[in-house]
Amino acid sequence: xxxxxxxxxxxxxxxxxxxxxxxxxxxxxxxxxxxxxxxxxxxxxxxxxxxxxxxxxxxxxxxxxxxxxxxxxxxxxxxxxxxxxxxxxxxxxxxxxxxxxxxxxxxxxxxxxxxxxxxxxxxxxxxxxxxxxxxxxxxxxxxxxxxxxxxxxxxxxxxxxxxxxxxx
Amino acid sequence: xxxxxxxxxxxxxxxxxxxxxxxxxxxxxxxxxxxxxxxxxxxxxxxxxxxxxxxxxxxxxxxxxxxxxxxxxxxxxxxxxxxxxxxxxxxxxxxxxxxxxxxxxxxxxxxxxxxxxxxxxxxxxxxxxxxxxxxxxxxxxxxxxxxxxxxxxxxxxxxxxxxxxxxxxxxxxxxxxxxxxxxxxxxxxxxxxxxxxxxxx
Numbered sequence: 631x632x633x634x635x636x637x638x639x640x641x642x643x644x645x646x647x648x649x650x651x652x653x654x655x656x657x658x659x660x661x662x663x664x665x666x667x668x669x670x671x672x673x674x675x676x677x678x679x680x681x682x683x684x685x686x687x688x689x690x691x692x693x694x695x696x697x698x699x700x701x702x703x704x705x706x707x708x709x710x711x712x713x714x715x716x717x718x719x720x721x722x723x724x725x726x727x728x729x730x731x732x733x734x735x736x737x738x739x740x741x742x743x744x745x746x747x748x749x750x751x752x753x754x755x756x757x758x759x760x761x762x763x764x765x766x767x768x769x770x771x772x773x774x775x776x777x778x779x780x781x782x783x784x785x786x787x788x789x790x791x792x793x794x795x796x797x798x
Numbered sequence: 799x800x801x802x803x804x805x806x807x808x809x810x811x812x813x814x815x816x817x818x819x820x821x822x823x824x825x826x827x828x829x830x831x832x833x834x835x836x837x838x839x840x841x842x843x844x845x846x847x848x849x850x851x852x853x854x855x856x857x858x859x860x861x862x863x864x865x866x867x868x869x870x871x872x873x874x875x876x877x878x879x880x881x882x883x884x885x886x887x888x889x890x891x892x893x894x895x896x897x898x899x900x901x902x903x904x905x906x907x908x909x910x911x912x913x914x915x916x917x918x919x920x921x922x923x924x925x926x927x928x929x930x931x932x933x934x935x936x937x938x939x940x941x942x943x944x945x946x947x948x949x950x951x952x953x954x955x956x957x958x959x960x961x962x963x964x965x966x967x968x969x970x971x972x973x974x975x976x977x978x979x980x981x982x983x984x985x986x987x988x989x990x991x992x993x994x995x996x997x998x999x
Binding site for chain 2: 643717721
């Protein structure tokens with residue numbers, strides 16, 4: 631076993647919190663894509679797109695930070711043990727950051743797929759259009775949002791008081 | 799108080815007198831509100847985070863009051879954990895961890911989850927994990943609390959040999975007279991008094 635294996639053990643543990651993160655992220659990205667794919671009747675389309683992307687980013691970042699925070703509460707003691715055994719702050723940060731990026735990416739991919747299907751089915755929401763750029767931008771919003779949310783929790787996790795966390 | 803290199807010291811005293819806190823301070827897991835703690839001639843409060851991490855990973859082995867094995871890892875992977883952080887090579891890690899388990903008589907259970915072990919076996923794995931990096935300083939907090947007499951009889955010579963043959967420093971927090979007698983020096987903590995040193999024969 632090496633550090634990568636250890637990270638993988640933590641990342642592949644997709645519990646209830648992670649599943650909720652994926653579902654929440656997917657729902658947010660779906661709404662974001664549907665909103666972004668609908669051309670505004672009036673005004674500057676690029677400002678509208680920027681506003682939708684920003685709101686999407688904030689929602690995904692908030693969701694992921696909540697999801698990873700509950701993950702942190704469950705893993706507090708393990709993090710303390712790893713730190714006491716010699717794990718540096720970077721290892722702890724990598725665990726949380728990589729997991730939140732995985733959850734965010736999964737949520738984004740599912741959300742984009744759902745958004746495409748949803749918009750095609752319900753033609754009533756304006757005139758939908760898809761482009762590689764729009765899908766890529768939505769994916770970027772999801773990944774960047776999850777990274778931002780995860781980074782906040784990762785920093786907090788790496789700064790936990792070791793003795794308090796081991797005590798449980 | 800001072801502990802010399804290569805000493806085997808037992809820290810004794812009633813519950814709540816600060817034995818665990820003392821070990822945490824020595825391990826750099828906690829910091830004193832007054833005074834200072836020097837380990838390997840370095841004031842721990844003046845070290846950077848990465849220097850502290852390096853000392854913990856390479857020079858200090860810890861056995862906690864509760865064994866704290868990670869349930870998601872197998873027995874051998876638990877023993878390998880500190881070796882990962884001390885940057886041992888992949889091959890060495892497996893070999894050393896296997897040797898450690900052989901030493902404590904658990905090599906047949908190395909691929910099991912800790913949940914399949916008895917309390918005594920879990921305690922033994924925690925001791926093997928602490929010894930894996932061959933630390934210059936070994937800290938043990940009530941290490942024999944879950945063990946039966948026959949296991950204690952196996953582990954006591956192991957610790958004594960680790961101290962005597964390898965010239966490693968051991969600080970052990972215990973209420974066990976049997977264990978305290980094994981040490982070359984006993985430090986009694988008696989709240990609210992300060993440390994009382996008792997030199998043993």
